[in-house]
Amino acid sequence: MRLLLVEDDVMVASGIKLGLTDAGYTVDWVGSAERAEQVLEREAFDAAILDIGLPGGDGLALTRHIRARGFALPVLILTARDALHDRVQGLDLGADDYMVKPYELPELLARLRALLRRSQAATSAVLSFGALEMDTAHRRVTLAGQLVELGPREWTVLEYMLMQTPKPVAKDKLLAALTGWDKEITPNAIEVYVSRLRAKLEPAGIAVRAIRGFGYRLECADAAGRADAA
Amino acid sequence: MPPAAPTPPEPGASRDMIGGLRRRLMVMLLATIALIGAVTVAFHYQAAGTAALQQDQRLLRLVPMLADSVLVPRDAPSVAGDLAREAPSLTLLMAPPIQEFLADREGHTAVGVFNAQGERLFGAEWLPVLLPTTDAPEFVSVVEGGVTHRVVAQRAATEAGELILMLADGSDARQHWLRNVLLRVLLPNLALFAVAAGVLGWGVTRALRPLTDLKQAVERRSPRDLSPIDERQTPAEVRPLVDALNRLFARVNEQSDTQRRFVADAAHQLRTPLAGLQAQVEAWAQAARSMGAGDLLSLRAEQVLRLRDATRNTTQLANQLLALSRADALRDDDATRETVDLADLCETVLAHFLDAASARRIDLGLEAAPARTEGHAWLLRELLINLVDNAIKYTPGGGAVTLRCGQGGAHASPWIEVEDDGPGIAPAERERVLQRFYRVPGTGGSGHGLGLAIADGIARVHRTQLQLDAGALGRGLRVRVAFDAVAH
Numbered sequence: 135m136r137l138l139l140v141e142d143d144v145m146v147a148s149g150i151k152l153g154l155t156d157a158g159y160t161v162d163w164v165g166s167a168e169r170a171e172q173v174l175e176r177e178a179f180d181a182a183i184l185d186i187g188l189p190g191g192d193g194l195a196l197t198r199h200i201r202a203r204g205f206a207l208p209v210l211i212l213t214a215r216d217a218l219h220d221r222v223q224g225l226d227l228g229a230d231d232y233m234v235k236p237y238e239l240p241e242l243l244a245r246l247r248a249l250l251r252r253s254q255a256a257t258s259a260v261l262s263f264g265a266l267e268m269d270t271a272h273r274r275v276t277l278a279g280q281l282v283e284l285g286p287r288e289w290t291v292l293e294y295m296l297m298q299t300p301k302p303v304a305k306d307k308l309l310a311a312l313t314g315w316d317k318e319i320t321p322n323a324i325e326v327y328v329s330r331l332r333a334k335l336e337p338a339g340i341a342v343r344a345i346r347g348f349g350y351r352l353e354c355a356d357a358a359g360r361a362d363a364a
Numbered sequence: 365m366p367p368a369a370p371t372p373p374e375p376g377a378s379r380d381m382i383g384g385l386r387r388r389l390m391v392m393l394l395a396t397i398a399l400i401g402a403v404t405v406a407f408h409y410q411a412a413g414t415a416a417l418q419q420d421q422r423l424l425r426l427v428p429m430l431a432d433s434v435l436v437p438r439d440a441p442s443v444a445g446d447l448a449r450e451a452p453s454l455t456l457l458m459a460p461p462i463q464e465f466l467a468d469r470e471g472h473t474a475v476g477v478f479n480a481q482g483e484r485l486f487g488a489e490w491l492p493v494l495l496p497t498t499d500a501p502e503f504v505s506v507v508e509g510g511v512t513h514r515v516v517a518q519r520a521a522t523e524a525g526e527l528i529l530m531l532a533d534g535s536d537a538r539q540h541w542l543r544n545v546l547l548r549v550l551l552p553n554l555a556l557f558a559v560a561a562g563v564l565g566w567g568v569t570r571a572l573r574p575l576t577d578l579k580q581a582v583e584r585r586s587p588r589d590l591s592p593i594d595e596r597q598t599p600a601e602v603r604p605l606v607d608a609l610n611r612l613f614a615r616v617n618e619q620s621d622t623q624r625r626f627v628a629d630a631a632h633q634l635r636t637p638l639a640g641l642q643a644q645v646e647a648w649a650q651a652a653r654s655m656g657a658g659d660l661l662s663l664r665a666e667q668v669l670r671l672r673d674a675t676r677n678t679t680q681l682a683n684q685l686l687a688l689s690r691a692d693a694l695r696d697d698d699a700t701r702e703t704v705d706l707a708d709l710c711e712t713v714l715a716h717f718l719d720a721a722s723a724r725r726i727d728l729g730l731e732a733a734p735a736r737t738e739g740h741a742w743l744l745r746e747l748l749i750n751l752v753d754n755a756i757k758y759t760p761g762g763g764a765v766t767l768r769c770g771q772g773g774a775h776a777s778p779w780i781e782v783e784d785d786g787p788g789i790a791p792a793e794r795e796r797v798l799q800r801f802y803r804v805p806g807t808g809g810s811g812h813g814l815g816l817a818i819a820d821g822i823a824r825v826h827r828t829q830l831q832l833d834a835g836a837l838g839r840g841l842r843v844r845v846a847f848d849a850v851a852h
Contacts, residue, residue: 304711346728
């Protein structure tokens, strides 16, 4: 995975670059919006991480430029300015996510993974989480390469949770997603599907954690998943 | 009467305010007086018309007297026709009222006697020839020698037969009265007006002096001097203003005191984690100084982790301080409030803490019923984050933390609640834990004593406060925030 990092603060940039490289990404770092525009014209990236306060045009303008040029890569905005909080939160500029500086590396990695997963799902129809891969085009689920048989309702539940991870999924949302299958489905029925999924996924280190009073969340017990939870 | 006191030159912007007040008062008072004066003059002028009418009637009353005054000498033949022909043989013996009339206004009065053909038998040259055809009197005004004379002519039967008698009065009543009005009414009125303007100017300035003095007293103050203004030295009229000012001073005083204390505390608090960071980095820099540029410095893994913790700690403190200052800034701001879905808020915050909870093996749960309130969404989120963060931090592993929200009914008060089954807070400490930077003695962990203070600060922005109780079964801590019911 190749990432573009646009950040003018050397301390912050080298820190992020080190952390991302460690996590297995290839990182191209530029210090200004102008450089970023040039590089984006020549090279292809899987995602961009932009600082808001940049010399030669700020990150928001750069985001607008990226969207205006039609680049589809996901954009994660970094900001030290809390005042922009609400504006960025609207994400009406075409950014996909934002974080307020200073931030913790594990959270940055988790957000990046979620962004990449979503953009990947939009283009390749394959959702992945840890050892789990779900090919929505061929309706195939593999765990560490091993094919897993899923019933149609189990498939819906897993797909819904995969799309949302690392966020938890509310039980009533799952219920709504399943009403296409059954007219009268009870919350207890969902528990049945979830426990069946658990039995199939847990051997590969993927847990469906119940959240009291809310719903479920997909969690990963392996190294990559740990980072999510650190 | 003293002249109008000139306004002393006053520096400052409020000069306009007081000057404006003074000007308005003066304009209103003087306009009233001028109006009264004008009405008086108008009445007097009106009276002049009446006076002219009276003059005509007086002249008319004198006509019979004049008729009585015409005598024919005994020795002359007393035939009317003869009289006309032998004109000078007429004798006038003026009746006393006529004498009086002539003597009273010497030079301005005249009498004339004409025969029926209009020949002058007696009288001044300038008298016009009037031949009234009936017995009714005829009035004209004649200018003679720069004076307007009122002239009456009437046919009257006399001893010498029917003659035309004429009386002229040069003391024109209208002029006379106009002069009267000018002298006796207009001039005194103008003088009175001038005097009144002076007195009023002086009086208004005097009356406004308490305001001017107050303004100067406030102006002279240094920005740091917020001591109350002495109420006893201010007149009763300005006292409400002084009271309001004093209340404002007190509030500002209190606020700036709190601010000063807060900044001092915050700086002190920031020094603690910064000191740890600096100590670590200084030690490495010391080691690095004796090494070459390309040499590698080896660090123990736990050192790096400690460093990371100290950094996160500092960041959290900075974030908390920011949250506090923003809550303070919004204390009296109702304009930016919006409807906040508390159940949504609880779900967001729950998701935010799932990792932290599972890292500490804490069962984080939600019991959310639909509830809405009016408020600042991001502040309420901050409030809940601080409560849950606190609960997770101080609940031992294996414990449970529950977020709740609800509303008794459509018009009932909405509330949010965070309950844990940790060590709880002793009733005696519950008041104090809401103070900034206060930490319960013997508490471990990396807190700054700000979490509950922030939550309480935000609650107060929303006109409510934290209620601290023991959790279910008397264990742990339950923090509840009940909001005002939203009017729909």
